[in-house]
Amino acid sequence: MSEHRKPTIARADGTVxxxxxxxxxxxxxxxxxxxxxxxxxxxxxxxxxxxVGESGSGKSVTARTVLGLLAETATARGAVVLRGNNMxxxxxxxxxxxxxxxxxxxxxxPSTALNPVYTVGWQIIEGIRAHGKVSKKEAKARAIxxxxxxxxxEPEKRVNYYPHQFSGGQKQRxxxxxxxxxxxxLIVADEPTTALDVTVQAEILELLxxxxxxxxxxxxxxxxxxGVVADLADRVVVMYQGKVVETAPSLExxxxxxxxxxxxxxxxxxxxxxxxxxEGMVERAKPDKPLLVEATNLNIxxxxxxxxxxxxxxxxxxxxxxxxxxxxxVGESGSGKTTIGRAIAGLNKTTGGSLKVLGYEMLNFKERSFKKxxxxxxxxxxxxxxxxxxxLSIGECxxxxxxxxxxxxxxxxxxxxxxxxxxxxxxxxxxxxxxxELSGGQRQRASLARALALDPKLLIADEPTSALDVSVQAKVxxxxxxxxxxxGFAALFISHDLAVVDMLSTWVGVLYRGELVEEGIGSQVMGxxxxxxxxxxxxxxxxxDPIEQEARRIAxxxxx
Amino acid sequence: xxxTTAPLRPGKRPLVSRLPIVSHLRMSAGLQRGMLVAGLxxxxxxxxxxxxxxxxxxxxxxxxxxxxGDFPTQAPPGGRFLWGTTVGGYDVLSRxxxxxxxAILVIIIAVVFSLFLGVFLGLLSGYLGGWLDRxxxxxxxxxxxxxxxxxxxxxxxxxxxxxxSLWGGIMAAAISITVVFIPQYFRVIRAETVRLKAExxxxxxxxxxxxxxxxxxxxVFRNATRTLPLIFTLNAxxxxxxxxxxxxxxxxxxxxxAAEWGYDLNRAMSDATSGIWWTGVFPGxxxxxxxxxLTLVGESMNDLADPRLRLRRKIKRTxxxxxx
Numbered sequence: 001m002s003e004h005r006k007p008t009i010a011r012a013d014g015t016v017x018x019x020x021x022x023x024x025x026x027x028x029x030x031x032x033x034x035x036x037x038x039x040x041x042x043x044x045x046x047x048x049x050x051x052v053g054e055s056g057s058g059k060s061v062t063a064r065t066v067l068g069l070l071a072e073t074a075t076a077r078g079a080v081v082l083r084g085n086n087m088x089x090x091x092x093x094x095x096x097x098x099x100x101x102x103x104x105x106x107x108x109x110p111s112t113a114l115n116p117v118y119t120v121g122w123q124i125i126e127g128i129r130a131h132g133k134v135s136k137k138e139a140k141a142r143a144i145x146x147x148x149x150x151x152x153x154e155p156e157k158r159v160n161y162y163p164h165q166f167s168g169g170q171k172q173r174x175x176x177x178x179x180x181x182x183x184x185x186l187i188v189a190d191e192p193t194t195a196l197d198v199t200v201q202a203e204i205l206e207l208l209x210x211x212x213x214x215x216x217x218x219x220x221x222x223x224x225x226x227g228v229v230a231d232l233a234d235r236v237v238v239m240y241q242g243k244v245v246e247t248a249p250s251l252e253x254x255x256x257x258x259x260x261x262x263x264x265x266x267x268x269x270x271x272x273x274x275x276x277x278x279e280g281m282v283e284r285a286k287p288d289k290p291l292l293v294e295a296t297n298l299n300i301x302x303x304x305x306x307x308x309x310x311x312x313x314x315x316x317x318x319x320x321x322x323x324x325x326x327x328x329x330v331g332e333s334g335s336g337k338t339t340i341g342r343a344i345a346g347l348n349k350t351t352g353g354s355l356k357v358l359g360y361e362m363l364n365f366k367e368r369s370f371k372k373x374x375x376x377x378x379x380x381x382x383x384x385x386x387x388x389x390x391x392l393s394i395g396e397c398x399x400x401x402x403x404x405x406x407x408x409x410x411x412x413x414x415x416x417x418x419x420x421x422x423x424x425x426x427x428x429x430x431x432x433x434x435x436x437e438l439s440g441g442q443r444q445r446a447s448l449a450r451a452l453a454l455d456p457k458l459l460i461a462d463e464p465t466s467a468l469d470v471s472v473q474a475k476v477x478x479x480x481x482x483x484x485x486x487x488g489f490a491a492l493f494i495s496h497d498l499a500v501v502d503m504l505s506t507w508v509g510v511l512y513r514g515e516l517v518e519e520g521i522g523s524q525v526m527g528x529x530x531x532x533x534x535x536x537x538x539x540x541x542x543x544x545d546p547i548e549q550e551a552r553r554i555a556x557x558x559x560x
Numbered sequence: 561x562x563x564t565t566a567p568l569r570p571g572k573r574p575l576v577s578r579l580p581i582v583s584h585l586r587m588s589a590g591l592q593r594g595m596l597v598a599g600l601x602x603x604x605x606x607x608x609x610x611x612x613x614x615x616x617x618x619x620x621x622x623x624x625x626x627x628x629g630d631f632p633t634q635a636p637p638g639g640r641f642l643w644g645t646t647v648g649g650y651d652v653l654s655r656x657x658x659x660x661x662x663a664i665l666v667i668i669i670a671v672v673f674s675l676f677l678g679v680f681l682g683l684l685s686g687y688l689g690g691w692l693d694r695x696x697x698x699x700x701x702x703x704x705x706x707x708x709x710x711x712x713x714x715x716x717x718x719x720x721x722x723x724x725s726l727w728g729g730i731m732a733a734a735i736s737i738t739v740v741f742i743p744q745y746f747r748v749i750r751a752e753t754v755r756l757k758a759e760x761x762x763x764x765x766x767x768x769x770x771x772x773x774x775x776x777x778x779x780v781f782r783n784a785t786r787t788l789p790l791i792f793t794l795n796a797x798x799x800x801x802x803x804x805x806x807x808x809x810x811x812x813x814x815x816x817x818a819a820e821w822g823y824d825l826n827r828a829m830s831d832a833t834s835g836i837w838w839t840g841v842f843p844g845x846x847x848x849x850x851x852x853x854l855t856l857v858g859e860s861m862n863d864l865a866d867p868r869l870r871l872r873r874k875i876k877r878t879x880x881x882x883x884x
Binding site (some may be wrong): 091345347371374388389390391401404405450 | 760
């Protein structure tokens with residue numbers, strides 16, 4: 001490949017990136033860990049190549065080598081050839097020249113990728129002026145130009161705004177604008193929509209598609225979300241444990257995956273409308289069972305800081321959960337779904353209306369009088385890594401509720417812990433391990449065991465699988481479903497993932513900005529939503545099937 | 561972490577190699593290892609000398625005569641008095657060796673006192689919050705605002721009227737140092753507690769229904785104290801400096817009750833101008849080396865505890881190169 005500089009405005013063409021036999025090792029306290037073991041693939045101009053894989057598969061490390069962004073403890077071998085330059089052998093100043101001009105990066109978390117003390121215009125201009133002599137005025141004009149291209153309204157004015165004045169989706173647009181500013185041949189997008197809500201995700205994916213079509217930019221898309229892959233990717237590279245398992249055009253991969261791993265991965269992805277828990281139901285289940293949770297016109301406000309008004313997280317919500325029923329609560333970030341779950345568990349104070357949990361009015365909450373009822377409520381937290389005390393063994397953690405509520409001695413508790421671990425399909429020997437010695441899925445099983453230790457009547461699961469990989473998520477959800485049917489506890493299942501909620505819960509509530517906009521039987525809410533917000537939410541959810549997704553996308557764009 | 565396969569269970573290493581300093585030594589490399597080893601060596605000598613002072617020192621700390629008669633005053637090093645004698649006729653070598661014993665006692669007592677009080681108050685203040693937290697934080701800040709030596713002087717006057725016996729002096733010095741150090745432990749533990757309070761595992765203990773003391777001591781305490789060995793070593797050297805400062809200013813322990821480096825330095829001031837170097841150099845060196853040793857241990861533990869600062873042994877492979 002010959003060394004050539006591209007003119008700034010021209011469209012890129014040919015192969016922009018080719019990775020050959022890339023190997024990356026990390027030096028850790030436990031010795032050398034190979035993160036990437038011989039990965040090869042190419043990216044052509046105007047092509048979106050999705051690199052998918054579970055956490056630890058080496059996909060992010062591979063992407064970062066393309067920009068020469070590796071930790072000091074890493075060593076890379078092989079070749080990463082970007083428009084004739086081997087990124088592994090370039091010096092610091094050569095790398096700086098290539099970054100921005102030939103390759104740019106879009107990060108996962110838009111709120112931390114921008115410097116909060118500079119205006120977004122300044123940050124884009126800085127990138128432009130770092131490559132070649134451009135006057136301030138001209139650079140600013142170009143910054144305004146790219147901001148307009150990524151769909152920021154009133155770019156002349158907003159170029160002088162600070163990052164906090166933009167919403168999450170707009171920040172991601174600004175980052176894409178900064179990446180586009182020098183018209184690079186390749187953009188590496190590392191989980192660009194993971195931190196965003198689905199409706200915003202759909203817009204960003206659309207923007208990336210436009211970028212590809214308009215500028216003929218090659219895009220390396222790192223993601224674990226098969227829906228996003230189906231929506232955007234032309235070609236898919238499936239990675240597992242540092243190796244490439246399969247490379248195929250997107251349509252072919254989803255239609256006939258060749259490798260077993262790919263098949264299993266695709267099968268584990270929850271698909272909206274398939275295996276719904278409420279299939280064929282016409283009325284709400286268990287209408288004659290006693291009410292466990294009854295919220296009437298519930299209000300929860302967080303006091304504002306000095307000078308700012310109080311923030312209403314939950315506004316006038318009424319819902320009921322009966323014994324043995326799984327209630328699914330869906331909503332985007334900031335919709336108040338977690339606040340409701342925490343209020344039911346007595347972790348948040350309610351400020352208005354009425355919330356009765358097991359007959360106890362939470363408005364007059366006193367820890368002392370509520371403590372007795374706590375044994376009837378289990379709670380599964382979102383992040384299994386953080387919800388265990390790192391200093392205690394799994395056995396001690398699971399036994400904690402038994403000991404706190406005085407159910408027998410440590411010896412008797414141990415017997416129950418063994419039973420519980422068996423119930424969540426963990427070997428008994430795991431009781432002696434420490435939380436960090438378990439994988440994410442195993443930890444979440446243990447968390448479920450702890451929540452069920454006292455045979456609670458009500459289980460609150462706050463996004464229990466959103467920190468897990470899809471294949472693990474599928475197993476944990478299956479287990480949850482089995483245990484619920486076997487033990488018959490009622491559950492409040494909180495999630496942002498509509499497909500997951502539909503799999504588990506028969507009755508679904510949709511929250512939007514603190515208000516319950518729609519409630520109904522799961523399959524009906526998902527199948528024929530009534531409220532415009534629910535419609536938009538469901539339409540913007542990418543499904544893991546390129547053909548179906550394309551039809552949905554066109555319908556979604558028409559509607560909005 | 562890959563979630564599809566169970567991670568191999570790392571064999572539990574023996575208790576000895578999991579102790580703070582030993583584990584630090586095992587994972588150190590390069591310059592950091594050198595610093596740690598040098599620090600450990602100096603500190604080790606200090607501790608050994610303190611323990612073995614009665615055997616090592618040729619004379620007692622307050623001895624000015626023996627069977628052969630009174631000791632000469634201001635005798636240069638050599639002969640019976642390897643490091644010479646002072647203006648009062650004390651043997652410099654003996655007083656320097658005995659001084660280690662006083663120093664280590666004061667360090668241990670001061671650090672232990674401030675550790676217990678500081679940790680307890682920090683935990684209470686951080687977890688319970690409210691007015692108690694506000695009052696304690698203001699108090700800690702007020703103590704911070706005083707120069708520590710001034711505070712130590714005031715305390716030693718209050719406690720022992722300025723002059724005292726061996727234990728009286730040691731306690732006075734230790735307690736005055738304690739008062740200065742409590743805010744440091746308090747601050748660190750309080751900050752950790754406030755952070756841990758919002759962690760899901762503490763919330764999960766709350767949901768389970770665990771009582772406040774149980775959450776505080778079982779769940780928060782064990783996680784909040786991981787940085788303590790660090791502050792411990794760094795404070796030890798500061799305690800020694802404060803003790804020497806007190807002694808130098810004349811608020812220390814009387815020479816007949818115990819040997820104390822700061823006091824000896826004070827006495828050596830007038831000698832320095834008349835060319836008598838040995839009375840000042842040896843106690844001074846003892847202070848410098850001990851503080852250096854303790855600080856090196858503390859600093860290298862600090863670096864080793866942070867995976868981003870820790871140096872690792874280089875990989876042997878040379879093909880290709882890492883890009884930073």
